[in-house]
Amino acid sequence: MPAQYQVTGDNAAEISASIESGVMRGDFVWGSPLPAIRALAGDLSVSPATVAKAYQELRRRGVIEADGRKGTRVRSRPPIATERSLMRLPVPEGVLDLSSGEPDVRVLPSISSALRRIADDTGPPQGYASAIAMPELIDIARPRLAADGVPMENAAIAATSGTLDAIERLLTAHLRPGDAVAVEDPGWANLLDLLAALDLRAFPVTIDQEGPHPESLAAALHSGARAFVVTVRAQNPTGAAVSAARAAQLRGVLSVKPEVLLIEDDHAAELAGAPLHCLGPVTESWAFIRSASKPFGPDLRIAVVAGDETTIARVVGRMRLGTGWVSTVLQRLLVCLWLDEEVTSLVRHAAAGYARRRELLREAFRERGLAVEGATGINAWVRVPDETRAVGLLRDAGYAVAPGSLFRISTPPGVRITISPLDESSIPALADAVATATGPPGLTTPSR
Incomplete structure (x- = not known):
């Protein structure tokens, strides 16, 4: 939970409303952990049952979710209108955004x-x-x-x-x-x-x-x-x-x-x-x-x-x-x-371009001893030992990827890489960065 935001309330309804207000104002980003039930109950001088009831209501409405041993966190897309998007972390200037899951605007047909x-x-x-x-x-x-x-x-x-x-x-x-x-x-x-x-x-x-x-x-x-x-x-x-x-x-x-x-x-x-x-x-x-x-x-x-x-x-x-x-x-x-036959041809050309990028990506990963999933579509999935470390190292190297925690329920960690913004010539450098980010700690990630 952000240090500047304090949950308030004397009953379950007030506590859940306080947390929802924090989400709505953007004081919580997606994945923000909430205090442990007993800890928050002590801070607010209420019973643990009261806090548990507040959390239960927020889970029922899809605002928060249980995260195993890590406790409870804010969902990636809570059903609340917010002042800023909670789905994705901001991408710093100069970092190539491979986290969006969106098609390549460069090959979309004009309407x-x-x-x-x-x-x-x-x-x-x-x-x-x-x-x-x-x-x-x-x-x-x-x-x-x-x-x-x-x-x-x-x-x-x-x-x-x-x-x-x-x-x-x-x-x-x-x-x-x-x-x-x-x-x-x-x-x-x-x-x-x-x-x-x-x-x-x-x-x-x-x-x-x-x-x-x-x-x-x-x-x-x-x-x-x-x-x-x-x-x-x-x-x-x-x-x-x-x-x-x-x-x-x-x-x-x-x-x-x-x-x-x-x-x-x-x-x-x-x-x-x-x-x-x-x-x-x-x-x-x-x-x-x-x-x-x-x-x-x-x-x-x-x-x-x-x-x-x-x-x-x-x-x-x-x-x-x-x-x-x-x-x-x-x-x-x-x-x-x-x-429109011309539009059909453009879409077919775009599909061929995605196929080429997917194949080059898989080939570059294989050459570096990496396993990658992504035989169709515009995304690739790479299993990693530590999502937080991999996402951070890739961001430092100039690439923003989506953490697998957004997509997983109980499967092993991974990161999603959207291939749409990639040029064919940039794929080897990305593969090098992923190899470093998923390797043993202590390696230096090359800059893009």
């Missing part, structure tokens, strides 16, 4: 011509009821998904405001607070924080480069997980992609649990760099999500969701009660980009 085209031909005005998912979007999305192997014969389609929006609507439509969700470990930090904010429990499922381990998924489902969220390719943070053989094994595990909600995340889509192997539909409730943000840019906050009729109806029903629909401007823009 200006597509915007001009839809401005010239927007069609008739859209009423509220007809704007959930435009027929043009559905007509193009259906064969596009089918061509990639998504089973579309009996699938319904909806549009949401991105992948995380779709996952939240799917989970809240099927689950109740306290339910368990099987998730990849290590897995997407935003998803872990969303589950905490929804008061859902995350059951870790270990993974390798072919996807989740079937026996680990079986254990999670046997323990009561009511949903399973899987990244079919370009997994964040490890770059894993579900292989054909692994997909068959996972279907076998899921087939004996038909009541489980299966959510498949294809966030990288055209940039993934690997064939798609769908798991569903194998359970009664299933959804496949394809986002447009990675290939076309973060401004295109839209995802297409395919799934069984009941599941998609629940998503659309929830949208009608809340935001209502995804902007038809965004829907028309996505259609326009999908149909």
Whole structure:
């Protein structure tokens, strides 16, 4: 806890409100440890039970989390509007930011011509009821998904405001607070924080480069997980992609649990760099999500969701009660980009560039005796003996990477490296720095 911030309160509600205020003002950064229960109880002259109740409420709302023997800490993305971002530490000037997880803005296609085209031909005005998912979007999305192997014969389609929006609507439509969700470990930090904010429990499922381990998924489902969220390719943070053989094994595990909600995340889509192997539909409730943000840019906050009729109806029903629909401007823009041959060529070129960087990175790491995971997508995962030391030494060498604690539940330490900002010529120097940062203490990290 920052020395300048003092928790106050005479009861559980006041104590939790005091901590929440500290988070809101930015006095706590992500990962900030909270005082031990008995220590804080002594400072405030209250019972340990009172402090424990305050911490329990903050955990229930996803503000803080237990960190094993290290105690309790602030989550990476607590569901509170803050004065400054808590997700990532600031990157000093002169340090190359490899921590963002974002696509390379240098290879994103320009959407200006597509915007001009839809401005010239927007069609008739859209009423509220007809704007959930435009027929043009559905007509193009259906064969596009089918061509990639998504089973579309009996699938319904909806549009949401991105992948995380779709996952939240799917989970809240099927689950109740306290339910368990099987998730990849290590897995997407935003998803872990969303589950905490929804008061859902995350059951870790270990993974390798072919996807989740079937026996680990079986254990999670046997323990009561009511949903399973899987990244079919370009997994964040490890770059894993579900292989054909692994997909068959996972279907076998899921087939004996038909009541489980299966959510498949294809966030990288055209940039993934690997064939798609769908798991569903194998359970009664299933959804496949394809986002447009990675290939076309973060401004295109839209995802297409395919799934069984009941599941998609629940998503659309929830949208009608809340935001209502995804902007038809965004829907028309996505259609326009999908149909533009020049844009398609640019995205294909970007995917090839990512593939080249991934291969050069893996080769440079192998030459230095380092193991790196990241066969698809825009991220690589490097296991390290000490995350804090590795992150600090790499920052000193001129590279900002993401600590694995953001993504891990119970798997060994690691760091995530986003390859998007890397030029091919800079990869050997990065590999040298990682070799030093993950080696025995006492070595000097070369400057970039």
